[in-house]
Every structure is written in structure tokens, then in C-alpha cells.
Amino acid sequence: MASDTKHGTVTCLLVLGVLTVPVASVYTLTDSGGLGARFDGVGGLSGGGATSRLLVSYPEPYRSQILDYLFKPNFGASLQILKVEIGGDAQSTDGTEPSHMHSAADQNYTRGYEWWLMREAKQRNPGIKLYGLPWAFPGWVGEGQAFPYHRPETTAGYIVNWILGAKSVHNLTIDYVGIWNERVHDVKYIKTLRKTLDDNDLSHVMIVAPDGGWVQISKDIMADPELAAAVGIIGSHYPGTHSAPMAQQTGKTLWSSEDYSTVNNGTGASCWARILNQNYVNGHMTSTISWNLIASYYDDLPFPRSGLMTANQPWSGHYEISDPVWVTAHTTHFTAPGWMYLKGVGHLDGGGSYVALTDGKGGLTIVIEAMTHQYSQCVRPLLPPYSVKSGQAATFQLGGAFENITRLNLWYSKLIGSQVVHFQSKDPVVVSGGKFSIEVDENCLYTLTTVKQDQPKAYPKSPASAPFPLPYKAKFDGPADSSEAPYFADQTGVFELYVNESSSDHSRTLRQNVTERPIVWCNDADAAISVIGDYNWSNVSVSCDVMVESGGGAFVGARVDHGGCDVSQARGVFFWLLEDDTYNWVVSSDINRNYILGQGKVDATVVGQWHTLTLFAKGDNTAGSLNGKLLFDITDAQLPTTKGFAAVGTLGFQKVQFDNFDVDKAK
Numbered sequence: 001m002a003s004d005t006k007h008g009t010v011t012c013l014l015v016l017g018v019l020t021v022p023v024a025s026v027y028t029l030t031d032s033g034g035l036g037a038r039f040d041g042v043g044g045l046s047g048g049g050a051t052s053r054l055l056v057s058y059p060e061p062y063r064s065q066i067l068d069y070l071f072k073p074n075f076g077a078s079l080q081i082l083k084v085e086i087g088g089d090a091q092s093t094d095g096t097e098p099s100h101m102h103s104a105a106d107q108n109y110t111r112g113y114e115w116w117l118m119r120e121a122k123q124r125n126p127g128i129k130l131y132g133l134p135w136a137f138p139g140w141v142g143e144g145q146a147f148p149y150h151r152p153e154t155t156a157g158y159i160v161n162w163i164l165g166a167k168s169v170h171n172l173t174i175d176y177v178g179i180w181n182e183r184v185h186d187v188k189y190i191k192t193l194r195k196t197l198d199d200n201d202l203s204h205v206m207i208v209a210p211d212g213g214w215v216q217i218s219k220d221i222m223a224d225p226e227l228a229a230a231v232g233i234i235g236s237h238y239p240g241t242h243s244a245p246m247a248q249q250t251g252k253t254l255w256s257s258e259d260y261s262t263v264n265n266g267t268g269a270s271c272w273a274r275i276l277n278q279n280y281v282n283g284h285m286t287s288t289i290s291w292n293l294i295a296s297y298y299d300d301l302p303f304p305r306s307g308l309m310t311a312n313q314p315w316s317g318h319y320e321i322s323d324p325v326w327v328t329a330h331t332t333h334f335t336a337p338g339w340m341y342l343k344g345v346g347h348l349d350g351g352g353s354y355v356a357l358t359d360g361k362g363g364l365t366i367v368i369e370a371m372t373h374q375y376s377q378c379v380r381p382l383l384p385p386y387s388v389k390s391g392q393a394a395t396f397q398l399g400g401a402f403e404n405i406t407r408l409n410l411w412y413s414k415l416i417g418s419q420v421v422h423f424q425s426k427d428p429v430v431v432s433g434g435k436f437s438i439e440v441d442e443n444c445l446y447t448l449t450t451v452k453q454d455q456p457k458a459y460p461k462s463p464a465s466a467p468f469p470l471p472y473k474a475k476f477d478g479p480a481d482s483s484e485a486p487y488f489a490d491q492t493g494v495f496e497l498y499v500n501e502s503s504s505d506h507s508r509t510l511r512q513n514v515t516e517r518p519i520v521w522c523n524d525a526d527a528a529i530s531v532i533g534d535y536n537w538s539n540v541s542v543s544c545d546v547m548v549e550s551g552g553g554a555f556v557g558a559r560v561d562h563g564g565c566d567v568s569q570a571r572g573v574f575f576w577l578l579e580d581d582t583y584n585w586v587v588s589s590d591i592n593r594n595y596i597l598g599q600g601k602v603d604a605t606v607v608g609q610w611h612t613l614t615l616f617a618k619g620d621n622t623a624g625s626l627n628g629k630l631l632f633d634i635t636d637a638q639l640p641t642t643k644g645f646a647a648v649g650t651l652g653f654q655k656v657q658f659d660n661f662d663v664d665k666a667k
Ligand SMILES: *[C@@H]1O[C@H](CO)[C@@H](O)[C@H](O)[C@H]1NC(C)=O
Pocket: 171, 173
């Protein structure tokens, strides 16, 4: 648990006592004129893409500790919604996630780590709501077109299978399902999805649409009662705390179904505090979901550390409980989905905002934030200027069901400055005649609540941060907690642990298993690639056994400088073994083999046989050998990259197996 700094004093908190200070603005909180909207919860998004990739490989007890900080009630973030990606075999920001149906005939509900994560979340909080959304789809879903709406029944069946599999294999009830992340929606598809859900006894699953902008879906809903009935919730992304008037006119529940995306330091935490309140105050949104849940991907992939906390060193066990965790706690520890917002919530006269929620039984939780413009900017959208007074006095007058409250428990955080404080319990505030006053300081966050809770106890500090250990060897022997090999981060294609009992020397391998270009969300490379290690690796040797099953080729790479949606622009040193009559080995400085450093023909049967590729890079020298035989030794001052990940991959979407991966410092 974070606490006062050693200086001790809390400049930001001053309860003024029960008498109204003449200058204080007065804010009335009552239920007597009816209530506002239903609160649906604060959420985190795992995926979109592969953002929890490294978490599953953490050793115990750290893995469970991290999960407790995310999901355990009244402990850390205590999230109320877990949104996950429905893997589509394609790149979705920081990696690919596997589909439950690589092909039309295939169904497997144990791939990847999202199932595991949902089970762990439910185990800690049975009340947590689950929400699935696809970014990409396997190629077959398009039935010949790179588009998911060509045959709505096929796509709806594919999505409903995922929901049914969650139940039958994991006993997980999915509460919400989306359409296609930040891409066009299709009215016919939404109706078909609704019907397919209903036909499968899934009428409790609400459709969130479109996971994009407000306007087109609102127009469509206003024009079409059948669509209006099919859509449960309008979910928009990065709304900047405002919803379109037309969205409000639909009468639908409105969510910020993806938000935040900001580096999780004090600025990120302040962004999060501001939008958690103001998404309701300004935009009537009743849920806000953070992309991402946890930054469990390599720092040198896109949007580093843009999760509620960071855990991307499974080899060391190091993790960081970042500030947004405690900002989340200010709301989630003292509310639950189903609580109602009070009317009359809004802005403080001196800047900042307050919301109040009730359980309908006299319980009251008030969250007040006064984040400054300078320190609470999110990654997007642009934040229009505003000012916040320091030390403004605010008097709250409680009425209705709250008129006889005499004390409110007080929790506060100071997110910026020299004396940072996170989620600390203070003496209760005395309420007299339904009135109390408090001094609200800038960049501070306050919760005043009838809910009683002790200061949560933290786990001991996690182990020290350490670089990725070398040498690193992977034999792909398991035991596997997921279908993927620890630390490998797929950037195009899906690499799965594979068992071939009839093989004596390669019975456990890693296999690239996507055979058709998916319906992509961004710009997957033509080559499948999985990266591993440390972006700062410069002088390394990478070795791996490869077996091209039926055609195409394989590569090992060093100094790979791009992943994510830029993976198709990756430079580095790539050593290829190809099924090719002219040149069956190539060394290139890019993933597209546009920049050839060397090539040749070696006497080897590429397809169906195991070969060992060894690549060496040091300074401006690179050398490579096949089965111990040197094929090239090139010194070229033009080697484009000086550092980057190690990698394995395939020429295209073909099945290729990998075994005995070995990376070490170049000697
Ligand atoms: C499935 O989950 C429900 C709670 O959602 C629980 O009551 C039930 O016991 C679980 N069933 C099994 C077989 O674990």
C-alpha cells in the first residue's frame, strides 16, 4: 500500500468542519427528486491485443498477487467488468491472440490466456461482469472476402460459439458481447447476432455496439426499432467525457467501452480519475473501461505501460502497482454495478467534478476529483483548456434518504507533486444537519462514503526489476499454462505448443498454425513472426531448429525493431530457409525480403525435414549457418538496425515447427 511520503504531512487534505465557510459553494445531494442512471461498473480490457501476454508466465506467488490487485474485492483496483478480446489470429495492437476456430471445422476453447484470466477474475469476484469483443477474424469467416459481414450467419455463429464455449468448457457466463472493434458496424449483422444469441438461450447476453463512434449507430437505432431492440448498450471509445446528443436521444445506456490508453504514472492516474467521474457528469456514460487492464507486454511494443498497472517481467517476478489502480479503488471499493447515480452531480465551481451513488438502501458514496489540465491529459482526445482552483471549499448538503447521515468515511489520494499519497483512509467526516464542508485541492481525489472498509494490506514489494536473462533456451516441452510458449509474443500468425507423440526427437515443438491470412484489424506482415527478449539486444546469436511442414519457409531473426501494427515494416537481420529452386537461403534486413544482404543455394531438402538455423549479429557483422555449416559472414556498415528483439517466423501463413530455440550474447 502506498502511503505518505516520509515528510508525512498531507497538504492536500483539510476538512473544514461542519459549519459552512462563507466562501464555500454548496452542492445538494438528494434522492428526493428521483435518481440518475444505473451505474454499470469500472472495467479493464485484456487484449486488443495481447496486452496480458506475459502475465500468465509469472511465477507464484507473484501471479496471484497481481490478479488480487486487479480483481479481489476491496483490495486493489477491484474491477467490476473484465472485457477481453475474442482472439482472431491477427495483430490487434501489441500482438496476436489465437482464435477458438482457426478453421470452420476447428473448435478449441483452451487457446490463449483470456479464458484463464476470466476464470481467475471470477474466482476472486463472482460478481464481475464479462464482455467479449473481436478485433480480427480468421480468414474463413469472410467466406472469400476480407470482411466479416459477408455472411452474417457465419460470423454470428462464430461469435456465439465463443460464448457457448465459455460456458461449457469454463463455466463462464458472458454478460456482454461487441461487434467489431473500432470498425464499421453492420445493421443486418447486429440483428443476426441478436437472433443467434436468442436462439441459443443467450438472451441475457447484451450487445454493445459499435465499440467505435456515437453517431452512425445512434442514427441507425433511431431509424430502426428492430435494431434498437437488438442493441443493449451504445459503447463509444475515447469519448473525451462527452457523448453525442443523438446517442442520448436513443434512450440507450451509454458506455465509454474503451478509454484511457495513457502511461500509468501520475498523469495517467489523473486522466483516469478525471474521466471516471466526468464520463458520467458530462456524457451520461455509466461504465468506463480501461485499455488496457494490465501492461503485460514488452515495453518496446506500442503504447508501453498504458495499463492500470505494469507486469511485464515474468522472469524476475517484478511488477508495479501503478497509480491508476488506486484511482480505480476510489470508486470500486464503495460501489457495485446496480448502484444508482444521484441527480445533481456535476462540476465544482472552482473546477473538478463530483459524482454520488447510492445502493438505494441509504448507502452513499461521493467521489470528488480536482485534476488540473496540465496533469490529467489522456493520450486522446485533445483536452480543451480549463482551470482548477487550488484549495476550493465545497459544502455538501445531504437530503432525502441521506438526511440523517452523521459521518462519512474518507479516503483520499494526491496524484501529483512531491508528497504523493495513494488511497489512504482518514478520520471520518462529521456531518451535521446533513451538511459537511471540505477543502478540495488540485490533483487530489476524495471518496466520502457510508461504506466501511479497513485500509487494505499490501503484499510485500515484488522482486527487483531485471533484464531478460541470457542465455535463454526454449525446448517447448511444457508444462504449458497456455497454448503459447512463455515469453514469445506473436506479432503475425499464431505460434502454438504442439505435441507429436510419434516423433522421437521433436515430440514437443512450437508450431505456427494459421494457414490463411486473417480478416485483419491492422497491418499484419505477410510473414508470421513471434518476437522474444529484449529490444536492447544488439550483439546476439539466435539459433533454432525449424521444420517447414509442407511449403514456404522459416526464419530466425535478430535486432527486430518493430512489432504491433507496424510489424510489416520490421527491419533487423532475418535469416531465411526457403522452399525455392533458385535461392533456398536468404539473409535480409527486413521482414519483406526487399533488402537482401546475401542469398544462395544449399544442398538441403527444405520441406518435411528438421534443420538448425543459427544467426549471429555483432556490430556491423552478421553470420549464419545451416546445420553447423557456415553460409554467410557479412560485414556491412549498412546493417539497418543496431538493436531489437530476437524472433522466429515463417515465410507466409504456413505450418512450420520450431524446436530448441537458443538465444545468447554473441561471443
Ligand atoms: C458454475 O458457476 C456457477 C456460478 O456462476 C456455480 O454456481 C456453479 O457451481 C458452477 N458449476 C460448476 C460445475 O463449477
